[in-house]
Amino acid sequence: MPLKLDVQLDIVIYSLIAGVITGILFDAYRLIRGLKVPKLLIVIEDVLFWAFCTLVVFSFLLYTNYAFLGPYVYLFIFISLIIYFKLVSHYVIYIEKIIAKGIIKFFRVMFKNLVYPFKIFLSRMGNKNS
Known part of the structure; x- marks a missing residue:
């Protein structure tokens, strides 16, 4: 059974917000990471950051739209990330x-x-x- 239009709109809006949250977390991570760091430490930090970011975004989507993760949810997260990085x-x-x-x-x-x-x-x- 297809989802109602208002539910789909909520999913899109929350996906856009999840992308902005990911962008803000990534900006904070860029400030924390610094510039002169060994490559192995960068890899470990990146893995830990993306694991943390995944938990935050999944928890947000779980709380707001029952973690409905269709392909267009990922598409709108990616679109909002691009808009966030270009404008804000x-x-x-x-x-x-x-x-x-x-x-x-x-x-x-x-x-x-x-x-x-x-x-x-x-x-x-x-x-x-x-």
Whole structure:
């Protein structure tokens, strides 16, 4: 029995959203991976990333449309990926870089603030022995 038109439309929309989610995850992965990495490590990271991405997209499709995975679901995921990379990807990468810099700065400041009392303690301990 063919699916109703509204169900088919939902499947197409959720497939497009799944493609955008995949694109956002891939942009984040490109920022995390870096440039100067050994080839073997790149292969391992790629396999782990695509396994994670598969789990995320499958969970999303399972939650939204009962994981109906027809050929046109893959087609619309691929189409939305192409549109995402052509139109939106550079903006998302820019925003992700700003967020990553903020997170790195936060952890750097927190680390320095946590280590500072120990530095003072150790410097005073060193002065007592002199």
